[in-house]
Amino acid sequence: MAIEVKNLFYIYGRKTPYQQTALDDVSLTIPTGSFVGLIGRTGSGKSTLVQNLNALLIPTEGEIIVDEFHIGNKKRKNKKIKQLRKHLSLVFQFPEYQLFEETVEKDVAFGLMNFGYKQNEAIELAHKALLSVGLDEKYFKRSPFELSGGERRRVAIAGILAINPDILVLDEPTAGLDVKGSKDIMSLVKQMHEDGKTIIMVTHDMDLVLRYTEQCFVLKDGKVTFGGSTNQLFDTISDDSAIEIPPLFKLAKKLKDRGAPINIENIKNAEDLIKQVNSWRKK
């Protein structure tokens, strides 16, 4: 298991009039190398959960085990936080807002230097990370502020990739990007998953959840209301729930209801559906 969360509680503003329980007895496990979706409405506790995973927030109660790291509710007992953050890295929503350096390569190298790399080493790794997100030498010396939204997002993600974490948590990686930008970022994420990284993606975009994730967890009012196979989730929820079933999957369900020999577990994208349709049409 890459991540084990046991009876996690998180309360904001504890012992004040503004006290608010954001995570209410959350338990879940995420296997190494999996691609997991984390879904739920705004305010359901998704962001609080991911911030607990790399100890940006300390659990009010309960514990988290991330491979060899342990996070409990006693701040002083949580050791090796820095190594943990190198092992499990967070790409925040709209990460391009955090760019600040005067050149792209310096920005990507910044995180590495915080982790103790020397400048020339850091710059070298930064170049590698930038190339892997599709930004070539022409971009290295440019100011991040001259780039388009999609390019800036890639610079920000390169900053995390350069650290080479084993577990990557992405909060709404495609929000605000156009179709091309989203596709580029997602094929990058897919590549990282194929390279063996564990990916946790927080998103409202159910098409992405269907297309990319194997498993997902649904949070509601700080509780996990579903944990399991993504396709099973869309198969079992009704139309009126807060989660919008992707139209592609709706069509697959309709075909199933009509008695078509469709294997709903295998539908991830339009090609999958058409392949199945073709197989019965040929008969």
Place this chain on the structure above:
Amino acid sequence: MKKISVKNLCFSYVKDEPIVKHVSFNIHEGSYVSIVGHNGSGKSTLARLLIGLLAPDDGEIYIDDELLTNKTVRNIRKKIGLVFQNPDNQFIGATVEDDIAFGLENRQIKREKMHEIIEKFAKRVGMEDFLDKEPSRLSGGQKQRVAIAGALSLGPEIIILDEATSMLDPKGKSDIKELIEEMRKDNPSLTILSITHDVEEAFLSDEIIIMSKGEIAFKGKPEEVFSNREVLKSLNLEMPFIMDLKDRLKSEGINVDKSKDLDEIAEVLWPLK
């Protein structure tokens, strides 16, 4: 009547790298126009030019036939309400009430009158029960509704939404879409200019302007734009799901031209005997 008229507008941040190239269009009073385009296409720059946050290199912008210049910009801005993408970047007040009041205070509206106005527009966007709440306790959709209330409270003739829904969850998005419809019913002369890359959202507007590489690549009614698949594909814009699926099925030799929705497509794919 022409509300906004843009003539041969040119702009570049860096010399010889034009972002907006010879753009011209007219927007009529009371219409709802979407400007669609991918990142870097010049959409947001266009919005900044329209409210005079940036000055064009060349070309003219007329609002109600008044040329936008250094001298007229203050007067013209009074007619325009702007809502930005990130709800967190535009909250100024410590409470919802304070936030809506901010613009009114700048206009030196009397206190009693201000209360009245705030209440009216908080109701308009369905946030009247949140007036004493802190912004940090609101969801993204609620924050955007407050931002819209703040913009509406100043009685603008034009509302510009700069990707106002792109950071919201699906419920937040549909709330804002409904609110746009309601605002138009309330005030049929209100002109709405929405900058977006949500195709389903753009589909609701009267007219769509597609920007690509700083130029207008296409302009027309939503049905015209979305029936022109070649244009959409060449501009890297997403087609609404059903149209995309029909296209794919067609290329497999399955004719679903007559199917209007998912049920009718299912009927073709697996007819019940």
